[in-house]
Amino acid sequence: MSKRRFRKLNGILLLDKGLGVSSNKALQDARFLFQAEKAGHTGSLDPLASGMLPVCFGEATKVSAYLLDSDKRYLTTATLGYVSTTGDAEGEKLNPRPIPEISDALLEAVLAQFRGEISQIPPMYSALKKDGQPLYKLARQGVEVERAARAVTIHSLQMLSRTADTLTLDVVCSKGTYIRTLVEDIGEKLGCGAYVSMLRRESVEPFGASRMYTLEELRALEKYPEALDALLLPLDVALPHLPAITVAEAVIVRLRQGQKVRTDDADAELLRLYSEFGEFIGLCAAINGVIIPRRLLAYSMADDLTAPCAGT
Template sequence: MSRRQFRKLNGILLLDKALGVSSNKALQDARFLFQAEKAGHTGSLDPLASGMLPVCFGEATKVSAFLLDSGKRYVTTASLGYTSTTGDAEGEKVNPRPVPELADAAIEAVLARFRGDIMQIPPMYSALKKDGQPLYKLARQGVEVEREARAVSIHSLRLLERTATTLTLDVACSKGTYIRTLVEDIGEALGCGAYVSMLRRESVEPFGGLPMHTLESLRALVGQGREALDAVLLPLDSAVPHLPALVLSKATILRLRQGQKVRMEPVPADAALMRFYSESGEFIGLGVCGNGVLAPKRLLAY
């Protein structure tokens, strides 16, 4: 398909990424289905993970940073008795240890230690860079480098079910949290080691509870026409409902689009970042307000 056949499309797709598919492959497949000129995703999922992958089409890429920085919720299965060279089922299982008979109270006591603000050492198999080189590339060469611990927040951590050798956990966490590291640390605290054998991202804030769409379900909609397919897309401002909103006149919008700052009367409340709307209710982008002066930040080009 030539580039001329792709279209300018703006919206957010909550893609349910399948197992065994890279985030980039899922993104490109979705872009092809929608015939969108421009697309980007907001936070990779490993091929061995499934679940919510927000895909931003067109001007939605201008609000994608907020989704990268938002909280996430996962369901993961920790397999006990081994660690893994990659922290998940993709790696070689190493360091076998017996799994003790764990009482519910003992498991809960360990989980309680990981709730709230904690420090994590990022795994070697990650996209973080050392001297410009991704850590996972160094890890594949057998090279391990020192990593600084980083502060993350575990908003909730619940045991959903268990077997003699597995724990299935529900985790709500801040950006930058590595579930593989969390599972490894829990395994060490239990004294038997652990690795991630299943990982699914259930939600990305602020989209908790909203339906996701698989590539298969989207392909089924293609036969119903473009309108049916586009109907699953969310509006761009759905990514930033937490920001205060301000309705602006046509003249003010025009000046902001020209890169000018605009003084407002009456003076709106100061905000580091705001949603700007036209009088007809159209979302026009993001800006800042300070001392009664508006300035453009990320305006949309529909």
């Protein structure tokens, strides 16, 4: 069997995931287009959701965990008058109810109840696990288990437009927020039920409204690897909220060797570490006057980051 040649590629791609494809399938398609040896994403989108899926290649996977805690912005359409077994358009529509007359004032009063810190019960159709089993697998077997409520934060919740039976909402929320649950809870407050009929992730912090690329756009550049690579963001753009320190090259060598290095910087649990030449080295802590490596990158910018290697 012929072997595909992968590259030791490092960087972050802001992928615009399309409808009807899983996040893992989109990730693997992007990985093969870039011929990247290693790749991961920073939080799944359901197949029926589209939008921003940050894909981390190579050493960028070492910072991907910090993106999982990021705030996110979604556009969603809630269809009123029904609930769904899955909370979205994929499930069976149940419990039809008449849609009452909903004034703008009433709608605003309901939405106001969901701004700030709220409590959510995660849906059964989710990747959360019970005794090692994903909840969505139990749900497909008709099994429902008790789920503990958890606190999430809705930073912003605004209505963009509405029809007789739909509401289109703009939501900025903390990690762990289930938009399906939010829509269902709003539907219950309105007295008619609701489910998600459209969901798009517009942004993941700290990328804001940064340019995203669809798989179709990437495929158009498949024969031009340099053009593809130009779309990648450097690793440290994912961490602008962390303070930074700069150290000499000799200090970096000592840190990589596991030696203790003294510092005059104030104590901090997490810092961006740079060389004196501006190269991002990784993450460290400063505790009691000592620099402690947390996640150091395995390469130097002077290395050839695109050397091919064999893969299957």
